[in-house]
Amino acid sequence: MKNRIGVYICHCGSNISDYVDVEHVRELAEKVEGVILAKTTMFACADSTQKEMIEDIKSEKLDALVVASCSPKLHLETFRNVALRAGLNPFNYIQVNIREQVSWAHSDKPQEATIKALKLVYASIATVKHSKALKPIKIPSVNTVVVVGAGVAGMRAAIDLADMGSYVYIIEKEHFVGGRVSQWDNLFTTGETGREVISNIYNKIMAYENIKLFTGAQIVSKAGSVGDFNIKVEIKPRYFKPGAKVDPDKLEEVIQACPVEVEDDFNFNLTKRKAIYRNYPSEFPEIPAIDADHCTKCGICEEKCNDVDFSMKAETIEINAGAVLVSTGFDPYEPNKGEFGYAENDFVISLQQMKRLIELSPGELVFKDRKIKKIAYIYCVGSRQSEGPNKYCSRYCCTSAIYTALLLKEKYQGIKNIHLNRGIRTYGKQELLYNEASEKGDVFLQFDEGTPPKVSAENGQIKIKAEDILTAGREIEFSVDLVVLVTGMVPRKDNSIANIFKVPIGRDKFFNEIHPKLRPVETVIDGILISGACQGPKNIPESTNSALSAAAKANTLISKGDIEIEPKLAEIDEASCEWCDKCQVVCPYNAILKKDVNGKMVAEVNKANCKGCGMCLPVCESNSIQLIGYTDIEIESFIDTLAMD
Amino acid sequence: MNYDVMVIGGGIAGEEVAINLANLGYKIIMVEKDYSIGGKMIHLSKVFPTLDCAACITTPKVSETARHENITIFTHSEVKNIERISDKEFNAELVQHPRYVTNDCTGCSICEDNCPVVVRDEYQFDMVGRKAVFIPFSIASPRIAAIDIENCILCGLCEKVCPADCIDFTQEEEVSGITVKSVVVATGYNLFDASQIQRFGGGEFKNVVTAMQMERQLVPTRPFNTVLRPKDGKMPDNIAYVLCVGSRDKTVGNPICSQVCCMYSTKQAQLLMGALPMADVTIYYINIRAFGKGFNEFYQQTGDMGVEFIKGKVGRITEKEDGNLIVRYEDIESGKLKEAEHDHVVLSVGILANTDYQSMFNNKAVLESDPFNYVKQTQELCCPPKTSIEGVFVAGTAAGPMDIPDSILSAGAASAETASYLRSVKN
Structure with missing residues (x-):
C-alpha cells in the first residue's frame, strides 16, 4: 500500500476553477490518510509546475501521485514523464479528469461539480494506494511501412520514409499511379502539370531499392498490431507481361482494335475508353492495362500484341510491416440529378470535368458541338450545406475554380467567366488569384445558401437567375453556354480500407486524427497513420505537408527496433486456470493461446496482441485473469470510495 | 560547438521540428530571440476550432523541448552570418544577449x-x-x-x-561560433501595426484595441481578470470586430489574406459570449474564410450563438465623448452606407512576414524571399519545406500565413525533410 501520496489539483487557467472550487477539493484531499501533500496549480502541465512536482516527489519521498486536471488523452504521458524524471514509477500515477468530465460537463452546476471532482479525487487516491510499479513492455518492430495509395501524398511520404531508412511498400488500387493529381493539367501555384509532378516523383521512387510499388493491388486483410502488422495484398493481373515495352504506334492500333467501350472515369465520364487502356501516353507504370471488369476476353488484342497475356493470375502477397500510412485521397462530390440541372442538362458539368475538358480541347473550347464562350460557375456545390450532410468547406475549390477560369481565358479567345459564389475563400497568398480574376474582368456574384441560383433550359440556351448579395439582393438574369458546378471533396466511396484498418471516421466522414494540433497524422489505432485528403479537404502543398509529417512520425515510431507498449495487459493465474476456451472465444485480438504446463492446459496471453481491453475477465469462471493496472482491488477501491457518502 | 540541426525560432513550429528530430537522435541547437520559448501561441487563450486552451497544447511541447537531452536552447539570442562552408556543413555566429x-x-x-x-x-x-x-x-x-x-x-x-x-x-554579449549540418527557419510572423491605418483610430482611441489585446483579456492569466474597455474600465456590452485590418489591402502593402483572422475573431466572439453573456458581438467582414477542418462548422455555430455577422467593409471609426465608437461601414446587404455605435472595437489585425531571417545569412548564402517577404518555398507543391539554400528548410508561418494545425503539419514536413537530408550528407 502506498502511503506517501502527492495530490495536485489544476485550475487549467480557469477551465476547471471557474466551476470547481479547487481550493476546497485540495483542503479535503489533504486530509485523506496517506496523502502527504495536496496543492493547487494554475497549469499543472507548465514547465515550472512539472519541476515543482519533481522536487516534491524527491524531497517528500512520495510513493504515488494523483493529478486532477484534464483528460488523460491529453496529458497522461506528460505526468508519467514527471514521475519518471523524479524517480517514481510512472504507473504509480493516476490522472483524474476533472475538466472534460466535470467542469465542462457541469458548467451549469458548480456546487455539484465540486462534489463530483472531490469524489473522483478521493476514489483515485484510494486506487493509487494499490497501484503497482510496472515496466513497459517492449515489442520488436520491423522498420517497414505500408503506404496505401500512390497519389501525391502517398508517394511523397514513401520517398521521405525511404530516405530516413525505412523499407516501403506502396499499394495502389488502380493500375496506374498519380491519384487525382495526374488528372489535373496545369497546377496552382507553380504552373507545373499534374503529369510532370507525378512523373518526377515516380521516377525518383523507381530509383529506390527500398521502395516497392504494387499497382492494381488491394489490401484484403490485416492481422497483428503496431510494430508487427501482417498485411495481405491481392494483386490483380494486368494481362500485360511485366516489363513489356510496347511500341506506341502499335499500342494505339491494339487499343483501337478493342471492341469494348466503357465510360472513362479518368475523364469523369466525358469520354469513353477501351477495355485495354492507359489514361494518357507515358502514364506510369508505362505498361497499359486491361480492365478485367469489362474485358470480354475476345482475344483480339492478344492476336495483335505478343505482350498481352491472359494466362496471368491474381497473386496474393503478405507483407510484414511496423506501421501503415493511409493516403487514399478523396472523391469529387457527385451532384444529385437535377442539382442545378446536373445530369438533366447536357451543358451542366462539374469543376473536375471542366478541368479535364480543358486538357481534351487543344484548339477551341467546344463541348457537345457547342462553342463555349460564356461560362457560369456555381460554388459550394456539395459543401457548406447547413442542413445537408456536408457541413464542411471543401477548402480547395474557390482557388481551383478561379484558377481554372483564368486558364480558360488564357487558352481560348473570348471567354467570359461569371462566378456565382458564397463568399470567395482564397485564403493566404491565393488571394492574388482572386484579384487577378477580378482585374481580368471575371464577374463575381454572391448568393445566400437560402436563395441559390436557378438554372433552367430555354430554347437550347441555359438561363441563370440569381439574387446577388453584392448589389443589395438584385435579381440578375442571364444566359450562358456552360455551367460549371464547383464541386467539393467527399470521402472515398470505397471504404474497404477504413474497415480493414478500423480507421476512425470524423463527423465530416473523413478519416479522423487523434488531435488536430497534438497528433495530427496519427489515429487512435497505434501504428495506423493518415495523410492527405483522406483526412479532409486539402490542396497539394497541404497534402504534401501532412504526408511528410506522417513519414516523420512513422519513422520515429518504428525505426528504433522496438516499441514500448502499455504493460496494462491481461495476466493469467496458471495455478487456478482450468482451460475452458471462453477467454479465447471472446478475445477480439487473437491474443489468447493455449499452452501446456506440466500436462495441464492453461491460457496464455500473447503480449504483442493483447490490448488490455478486459473482455476476457468477466467470462473467466475461475477468476484466473487479472488486468494489470486494473486489478480487482484497484477497481473495487475506486467504486467503494465513489459509493461512499 | 557542433550540432546536427539549428532550429531558429522557438514557437510552436520550431518546437515541433526540434522534438521530432531530437527523438530521432539528432543534436539540436534552438535559437530564440525572446526571453522565453513558446512563440505567439503561448500567449493565446483558447484556440479554434476545438477550443482547447492554447497553454494546454503548447506548454507540454515547451516543456518537452526544454528538457530534451538532445536539444540545447539559447533564449534572448540571435544568429548571424550563416554560411554554407561545405556540402555538409554551415558555420554561424551565435550572439547571446x-x-x-x-x-x-x-x-x-x-x-x-x-x-x-x-x-x-x-x-x-x-x-x-x-x-x-x-x-x-x-x-x-x-x-x-x-x-x-x-x-x-x-x-x-x-x-x-x-x-x-x-x-x-x-x-556582456557573448559571440560564439557554431557548426551545424542543417538549418530550419521557424521565425514566425509579425502582427500588423494597427496605428498605420489612422481612420480606424488604432493607438488613438482608447477603446479601439487589437485582437491580440482582446486575446490577452480572454486568457486565464489575463491582466484584469475580466474583459474591460481601456478608457474607463467599463465592462463592454456592445463589441465590434473589424476584419482584414492590414490584410487584403494593397494600400498598406499587404494584398494577401492572413488566413487566421476570420477564425480567431470568430473564436474570440464565442469566448466573449461566455465571458460577457449580456454583450452583443458584431463582426464586420468581407468574406468569412472558415476553410479548415471543422472551421465552417465553428463559424456556423458562432452565428447560431447570436454573434452578428455583417458583410461590409468599415470605412472609418470615430470616437464619441463617452468613449463609444461610431463605426461607418458599407452594408452590402442593403447596399447603403450605415453607421453603428459600439462601446468597444477590436481590430482584427493581419499577419506580416518576420523578415529577421534576411539578415541572418551572410552574402555568400542568400535565403530568397517571396514577394511578401516570407521565406521562398522553391518546390511548393512537392516539397514545401525546401528553400533556395540546400540544407536550409522552412517551417510554419515563416513561409506564409498559416493557422496552428497547418504550422504543425508544416513543421512535421520540415522534420522529415531535414532527417532525410541529414542521412544523405552522412554518406
Whole structure:
C-alpha cells in the first residue's frame, strides 16, 4: 500500500476553477490518510509546475501521485514523464479528469461539480494506494511501412520514409499511379502539370531499392498490431507481361482494335475508353492495362500484341510491416440529378470535368458541338450545406475554380467567366488569384445558401437567375453556354480500407486524427497513420505537408527496433486456470493461446496482441485473469470510495 | 560547438521540428530571440476550432523541448552570418544577449516586487505595466527573471534583495561560433501595426484595441481578470470586430489574406459570449474564410450563438465623448452606407512576414524571399519545406500565413525533410 501520496489539483487557467472550487477539493484531499501533500496549480502541465512536482516527489519521498486536471488523452504521458524524471514509477500515477468530465460537463452546476471532482479525487487516491510499479513492455518492430495509395501524398511520404531508412511498400488500387493529381493539367501555384509532378516523383521512387510499388493491388486483410502488422495484398493481373515495352504506334492500333467501350472515369465520364487502356501516353507504370471488369476476353488484342497475356493470375502477397500510412485521397462530390440541372442538362458539368475538358480541347473550347464562350460557375456545390450532410468547406475549390477560369481565358479567345459564389475563400497568398480574376474582368456574384441560383433550359440556351448579395439582393438574369458546378471533396466511396484498418471516421466522414494540433497524422489505432485528403479537404502543398509529417512520425515510431507498449495487459493465474476456451472465444485480438504446463492446459496471453481491453475477465469462471493496472482491488477501491457518502 | 540541426525560432513550429528530430537522435541547437520559448501561441487563450486552451497544447511541447537531452536552447539570442562552408556543413555566429540574471534564478520574483521602475508590459500587449526586472510571463520557459537594461535605472535594489545571488550586471554579449549540418527557419510572423491605418483610430482611441489585446483579456492569466474597455474600465456590452485590418489591402502593402483572422475573431466572439453573456458581438467582414477542418462548422455555430455577422467593409471609426465608437461601414446587404455605435472595437489585425531571417545569412548564402517577404518555398507543391539554400528548410508561418494545425503539419514536413537530408550528407 502506498502511503506517501502527492495530490495536485489544476485550475487549467480557469477551465476547471471557474466551476470547481479547487481550493476546497485540495483542503479535503489533504486530509485523506496517506496523502502527504495536496496543492493547487494554475497549469499543472507548465514547465515550472512539472519541476515543482519533481522536487516534491524527491524531497517528500512520495510513493504515488494523483493529478486532477484534464483528460488523460491529453496529458497522461506528460505526468508519467514527471514521475519518471523524479524517480517514481510512472504507473504509480493516476490522472483524474476533472475538466472534460466535470467542469465542462457541469458548467451549469458548480456546487455539484465540486462534489463530483472531490469524489473522483478521493476514489483515485484510494486506487493509487494499490497501484503497482510496472515496466513497459517492449515489442520488436520491423522498420517497414505500408503506404496505401500512390497519389501525391502517398508517394511523397514513401520517398521521405525511404530516405530516413525505412523499407516501403506502396499499394495502389488502380493500375496506374498519380491519384487525382495526374488528372489535373496545369497546377496552382507553380504552373507545373499534374503529369510532370507525378512523373518526377515516380521516377525518383523507381530509383529506390527500398521502395516497392504494387499497382492494381488491394489490401484484403490485416492481422497483428503496431510494430508487427501482417498485411495481405491481392494483386490483380494486368494481362500485360511485366516489363513489356510496347511500341506506341502499335499500342494505339491494339487499343483501337478493342471492341469494348466503357465510360472513362479518368475523364469523369466525358469520354469513353477501351477495355485495354492507359489514361494518357507515358502514364506510369508505362505498361497499359486491361480492365478485367469489362474485358470480354475476345482475344483480339492478344492476336495483335505478343505482350498481352491472359494466362496471368491474381497473386496474393503478405507483407510484414511496423506501421501503415493511409493516403487514399478523396472523391469529387457527385451532384444529385437535377442539382442545378446536373445530369438533366447536357451543358451542366462539374469543376473536375471542366478541368479535364480543358486538357481534351487543344484548339477551341467546344463541348457537345457547342462553342463555349460564356461560362457560369456555381460554388459550394456539395459543401457548406447547413442542413445537408456536408457541413464542411471543401477548402480547395474557390482557388481551383478561379484558377481554372483564368486558364480558360488564357487558352481560348473570348471567354467570359461569371462566378456565382458564397463568399470567395482564397485564403493566404491565393488571394492574388482572386484579384487577378477580378482585374481580368471575371464577374463575381454572391448568393445566400437560402436563395441559390436557378438554372433552367430555354430554347437550347441555359438561363441563370440569381439574387446577388453584392448589389443589395438584385435579381440578375442571364444566359450562358456552360455551367460549371464547383464541386467539393467527399470521402472515398470505397471504404474497404477504413474497415480493414478500423480507421476512425470524423463527423465530416473523413478519416479522423487523434488531435488536430497534438497528433495530427496519427489515429487512435497505434501504428495506423493518415495523410492527405483522406483526412479532409486539402490542396497539394497541404497534402504534401501532412504526408511528410506522417513519414516523420512513422519513422520515429518504428525505426528504433522496438516499441514500448502499455504493460496494462491481461495476466493469467496458471495455478487456478482450468482451460475452458471462453477467454479465447471472446478475445477480439487473437491474443489468447493455449499452452501446456506440466500436462495441464492453461491460457496464455500473447503480449504483442493483447490490448488490455478486459473482455476476457468477466467470462473467466475461475477468476484466473487479472488486468494489470486494473486489478480487482484497484477497481473495487475506486467504486467503494465513489459509493461512499 | 557542433550540432546536427539549428532550429531558429522557438514557437510552436520550431518546437515541433526540434522534438521530432531530437527523438530521432539528432543534436539540436534552438535559437530564440525572446526571453522565453513558446512563440505567439503561448500567449493565446483558447484556440479554434476545438477550443482547447492554447497553454494546454503548447506548454507540454515547451516543456518537452526544454528538457530534451538532445536539444540545447539559447533564449534572448540571435544568429548571424550563416554560411554554407561545405556540402555538409554551415558555420554561424551565435550572439547571446545578456539577461543580467544567471540561470540559478528560481523565479521567486522578489526582485520584481522591489524594482521601482514600471514600464509597459509587452507580454500583455501594453495593457498593464511590468517592472524593469521581471519574469516575462507566468508560464515562461525558462521561468527566470531578466533585466530590461534600456529601462533599468541601475539602482541595484534587485541585486540586494535576490536571495539566490543571481543578478549580474557584469554580463556582456557573448559571440560564439557554431557548426551545424542543417538549418530550419521557424521565425514566425509579425502582427500588423494597427496605428498605420489612422481612420480606424488604432493607438488613438482608447477603446479601439487589437485582437491580440482582446486575446490577452480572454486568457486565464489575463491582466484584469475580466474583459474591460481601456478608457474607463467599463465592462463592454456592445463589441465590434473589424476584419482584414492590414490584410487584403494593397494600400498598406499587404494584398494577401492572413488566413487566421476570420477564425480567431470568430473564436474570440464565442469566448466573449461566455465571458460577457449580456454583450452583443458584431463582426464586420468581407468574406468569412472558415476553410479548415471543422472551421465552417465553428463559424456556423458562432452565428447560431447570436454573434452578428455583417458583410461590409468599415470605412472609418470615430470616437464619441463617452468613449463609444461610431463605426461607418458599407452594408452590402442593403447596399447603403450605415453607421453603428459600439462601446468597444477590436481590430482584427493581419499577419506580416518576420523578415529577421534576411539578415541572418551572410552574402555568400542568400535565403530568397517571396514577394511578401516570407521565406521562398522553391518546390511548393512537392516539397514545401525546401528553400533556395540546400540544407536550409522552412517551417510554419515563416513561409506564409498559416493557422496552428497547418504550422504543425508544416513543421512535421520540415522534420522529415531535414532527417532525410541529414542521412544523405552522412554518406
